[in-house]
Amino acid sequence: MVASTLGPANSTALERDASLINAERHDVRPGDIAVGVIIGRSTEFFDFFVYAIASVLVFPSLIFPDVSPVTGTLYSFAIFALAFVARPFGAMAFLWLDRRHGRGVKLTVAMFLLGGSTAAMAFLPGHAQVGWIAAALLALFRIGQGIAQGGTWDGLPALLSLNAPANRRGWFAMIPQLGAPIGLFVAAAVFAFLLNTLKMSDFLDWGWRYPFFVAFVINVVALFARLRLISTPEFQELFESRELQPSPVTQMFREEGRTVVLGAFAALASFALFHLVTVFPLSWVVLNGGSAIRFLTIEMVGAAVGLLAVTASGAIADRIGRRVLLGVSAAMIGAYSGFAPQLLDRGPAGEWTYMILGFVLLGLSFGQSSGATNGSFSPRHRYTGAGTTATAAWFVGAAFAPLAALFLASRFGLIAVGAYLLSGAACTLGALALNRDWGRKAA
Template sequence: MTTKTAEEDVRTLHAKDGGHEVTPGEIAIGVIVGRTSEFFDFFVYAIASVLVFPKLIFPNVSPLTGTLYSFAIFALAFLARPFGTFVFTAIDRAYGRGAKLTIALFLLGGSTAAIAFVPGYETIGIGAAVLLALFRMGQGFALGGTWDGLSSLLAVHAPDNRRGWWAMLPQLGAPLGLIVASLLFTFLVSTLPAEDFLSWGWRYPFFVAFAINVVALFARLRIVVTEAYSQSFEHRELEPSPILETVRTGWRTIAMGAFAPLASFALFHMVTVFPLSWVFLYTDESPVRFLLIEAVAAVFGIGAIIASGYLADRYGRRTMLGACAVGIAMFSGFAPQLLDAGGVGETIFMILGFILLGLSFGQSSGTLSATFDPRHRYTGSALTSDLAWLFGAGFAPLVALYLSTHFGLLASGAYLLSGALATLVALGLNRELAKNSAK
């Protein structure tokens, strides 16, 4: 019996299943659609945390305190996500990936749509904040079940000289989701009177998010439920394993995998959520203008993500992450001050930040997943992603805004610098462990 090469395996993935062919291109589309829907949810909530919730949910405190409270609730999703992974992994093992995805995406969409019905503080008092926190945790819990393994499937099927290219495809969902969310809020803020926007206009994007989740569900189920997909997962041993067993056998890889992308995940919020809060609170600039700057900068981010695929295949993914961490460290030393330099400074900050983010974030997904043993790769990759988002991004807007307000914008740069250093340390430790295991 001959053994297929990775490239041949990619080509033969289109094995017929009841008349339907599953191709690598379809998997890539499923990944991008799924990630775009998740990030759209993410950015809709993030933008509302700045423009809506401080006034609607926390009107009895200062705008700054209300925004900090909103960012604290924002972080709850990242705390809930690992628990969702634990529960939904059990569902995956018992009932299959299709059942898990259906339940998780309807819970995600339901939690998102429920936020649209949250009344303000003037109606139910502190209960408004309680409901918002509950639904936000529902979003995070559901996200733990949206891990479908498609990105891992792409990675293991990719030819050795094309791994960087395939690795960047799922990451395109982030800037795409941001562009759609920013433009939608731009339209609503610019066309509605402020009273109407705060009363009902802000709720519309959350309904849109639910609709997009339904589309994403069917796009992913179309692939997940096919026999060819299931056989490919079984062939590659990308099946869910017990959480505790995975942690016990692969905790070192999980820890290093969580910290390796810390620089890019910290930068992620430093150029998306935090700048909007700073500009909205401390400048006279309209949020419409800055949302448009974000959308334009995200286009540069898309180009940088695509470029990261070519560069990673030429120089190596870990080399790319290390180089980008150094670049992010340099960026942290001067760039945050540009947010106080008017429209031109803000534009430079956002475009430079998104270019750096695209290059690093494009290769940050599953950098160390290949070091898991095959039996634990699927579950280990999910846990690594949960922890990377929790440590790198979950509290970034809250911490960055607090530090900048009390100690100046350079303090937020110091926070970003700590993420870059954590990435360099994690990559260095992983290299040493790899050398030792080879001896």
Template structure:
């Protein structure tokens, strides 16, 4: 069954309701698409960071009390990584749903699975209540989060890039990335609030659950914001005209494996830095210092807002000098940042400086990191290929970063974390050097690039 037929036959009522509630006109404007993209990505990353923060502050004592704090946090980070195994599974499963039942049905199922899995974590029983089943349940819910994230690819970033004028391509490329620091800032604010408000015992018993409940409400808002765009005839027309239709995942994988492999390695410097700035420092603060987690979360939330500004700057720079140049220079700058993790051992000033510099570099690189080689895909494979590249890049570059960084710190010291980051820089520079065709297309232009999330 074709996607168009599926859209009409299976998700017509759902999409009609979204149009009635949210539409005041029939045009799909880049500004509206951008709002849908930002809301969707902020929600997804909020779910993501709520789990990451709980992996440091809650799960070691709640799920793994029989382990020492470092081992318990490592075990939590291992479960954290399960979502990155689930994302490719979600891409394959929900591509089938997209092809046979329409984008509206696919997106609705994926977002409710994401919100439901996150809410289920909020109801998680402790190890004291159910023993080892607590860890198994947490792992299952985390895997389902990843499956949902893999299925939540809605094509809005791709549509946003294709409706943007050539001279604004860098600006619109960075818009989907804003959701990451916004989601982090919101997650930090909620956890800091409950940590400051409650005694430690109350926080570990019930206070930590509230940020997970918030995720369900945000997912409902995100669902209608995105269906508002997906449901319009103009959205479907633009997708049809641009040949942005889902292709069979295995066919895409076998036909475009070289581009997928290259695309997975191109953003590794940015994706590795992502977790080494947003997740790992909190674990270091909690395990190796006596500083308050509330203060650190406030610093991190401020750093996330600085990252938003840096992402906006990356869009301006990319339109002036080119996305390839911004990615290459920012990767080289991240290479110089490889010596920075040692600053975390220098007290509050060192932590603040590490977060500030790290978030500035992250914003400049992450703002243009998505879809770096997607213009190399054949048109019929771009929609599904972009999702596979995104999932692969997150899996290789970010999925295990918190675990690896903490293990290296505990066994070798902070200096070794820089070597891990350096490996990502080498991969990024190598992938950009190999992908000469993208550099040519970015300048002028036989083809238009498509962004992954």
């Protein structure tokens, strides 16, 4: 009798068994949802940045020692992009699993695949041991990460935004975005500590592997924290009352594909800037003889500034509207693109200026960029549409940004990186102009 009341319509016995673990009733508060969202996003971004930093500091020499450092880093960034290419396929596969077995089962499988793919990189052999197979294994593990990331959407960010008071939507929208600066700060701190305490030979031999083990442990802890929320009867009822149930992706695209496309492009300026202040500048500075430890320290400070800026974006958006803030921040990113990238060649003072200004703009824009169109989806497609829009935004805006930026900078100079960023800002402004109906809803 009890079990029959626990699961939503798409649940199976596996999902209902998970619900029974947390069957004791308690009130569902927005704070509970916010904690689950922050934990989930922080762990995902920690995984993300551990791999990104290793793509600059480790993989070029470990996997591609027979080419120049610039070419090796470009190869590393090409493999970096594979996760974003694989992510949509993972999203479709895990949505099927969600419909058949429920979001708790889907999330468990996705998080273990993500953690397993990440931990496997800790055992990666180098080119010296297995030749080209090392690159193939790295690509395989990166694809595994991408497929898993397609399944980590648990619906909590959409649930959080839909339960936000009408006058606090901007504040609640920024909460999931706090995970990015938190994940970056921790990942940069771990690598800076290892670089500072180990000889470079030891770091390249075994030291760099520890962050990948840490990522696996964090994923396991985060999994249980998130399951503790989404498997409770109260959350199941809340998901159902908001009609946050998976729908077929093809049908969603037929009926509401325009919202997905405009949602992805509305975030383009922010997502392009995301990699141009986190991944690309580290590669540029290290390739030009700069200190990795010093620049990781700058990134840690930048992450702290970004955390404050993301928080501020919530308060500002509630005063002037999310669409206005996204438009103004995109225009400011466009202005920033005209002069800031060249600062990376102006020594420490230029690097600090580039990074701090960049993280301020990133925090203001990124804080409101994801999930901005969630409320525009019909109830039938809200769950699938929100997850698909997030996947599309990362693919369009971020997948190839480090690769494109380093290629352009190495061939045409840093001014070309500014042109690349400017194109992203223009796309965001265009998407906001086209989607006036959403603008009125989200303001």
